[in-house]
Amino acid sequence: MLLAIVAITMLFPFFWVVSTSLKFDAEIFSWPPVWIPSSLTLQQYVTCLQTANFTLYLFNSAFVTIMRTVFTVAVASLAGYAFARLHFRGRDLLFLAVLATLMIPFQAVLIPLFLLVKWIPLAGGNDLFGRGGIGWIDSYWGLIVPGVANAFDIFLFRQFFITVPQELEDAARIDGASDFGIFWRIMLPLSAAPTVVVIIFTFQSCWNEFLWPLVVIQSSKMRTVQLGLAQFAQQRLVDWGPLMAGAVVASLPVILIFLIMQRHFIQAVSTTGIKA
């Protein structure tokens, strides 16, 4: 009984946003409120996607998120593999240094990062020394690249690669495989588990990212869906219908992935404890 009340309270805002987004304006603004729309309409979604340009924002978000995820998996698996399986001097110390970067909050680098991205050489009208243009400001690169590498994902891959039996590697080496060959043909195909976790987390954090896009994006055609939603909320405070539709489309992709992969999600959060 108590549980039911708690669950209803927790889920209620979701119910209400979906309900509102499927109503005609007359029922959105009726008092007392109408719980279930008497006739369903997609009108709010049409307004949101077409008039408010959310189709474009969704595309931007999807592109940036997919690119970021691909790069992250590539970069983190390579580094994680090196820390787990390759022998070189200073390995453990370097790994510790990488882990230490987890303590740097994103806000701490926001300002220098913005300037750095502005000064990227030979991009956005910049010369070789990063002057004269806007660099990666207001571009996909600016949204994608700075967030690609992070210690958490490297850590996850390392923890996995450490557990792979040495015999597999030895056998491949006897067969004449190169270091990269072992990584590419033996290790990577085995690493579905950490890859799924990294994809889930990267997708979630990139799709939901707000502060960085807010800073780096200036033109309306480059907005991500979160940015578009925030701007829409501030400019059109009376358009509650399309706004609710926008909230639904801005959160639906991650929610769907979560519902499909909830076992992985919850397990990953409870075993690693960080980044959510």
Add this chain to the structure above:
Amino acid sequence: MKRRQGLVAFFFLLPGIGLLIIFLLVPSIVVFYFSFTKYSVIEAPKWIGFLNFKELLLEDSIFKIATFNTAYYTLGTVPLTIVIGLILAVIVNAKIKFRTFFRVAFYLPVVTSIIAVSVIWMWLYNPTYGLLNYFLQKLSLPTQDWLFDVKLVMPSIILMSVWQRVGYIMILYLAGLQNIPDQLYGAAKIDGANKLNSFWYITLPLLKPITLFVFIITVIGAFQVFSQIYVMTGGGPASATTTIVHQLYVNAFRYFSMGYASAITVLLFLIIFSLSVLSFKFFGGRES
């Protein structure tokens, strides 16, 4: 088969470490330099020593308000999130029907983007058509202006933020609860302990390490609050919800006082960094 693989390792690590150095390490050091300068992006940075910090700590009345608000938000969200998160964890750890459903339901707000969450709650808080006022009316209570009321705006933001985060804390506690062997409770039952006793004398003490970890990350998260403030109130009304990070953003990207904003960053950085060192120590300890 131990052999040096320095060169191979170099190429494996180059993208990851290179990006970390360029986009994280270097900026986190450079920000300290900027904090001692006056810098408007258009002109080159000018060294002014501790002037930014002096102004920030002694003269800037808005920053004082922002610090107070951040503390308010932290004191409001942290205990509530932890206590409710723990209660939810205990509930969904019990052998109840549809256990997975409840876990998923309580975690759902965590994966929902903070912007969407903010927009949804703005609708719930709407003074004219919002459901919260409808419920108040039903209970014959006076309706409220929520986000437009100087006194009520911060509690409103806190309520929404707690709703969004409790699921995360729940999952962390759930992992801890599942590690407690059932025999302990069995033994306590034989000794005549009731459920509340066993919770108080067995569960809570055993969850202590997790509570410490949860406490630190929740505090760190609270100090970083920004998005919901930006979207829902813009720091208002009358600066009632402006926070440290909000001031950082406003100074850097609205006034383009990069040096001054960097000084704010440095203060925030020092607070969060020391908290992180604590949590890192703990996390490192848990791993081994």
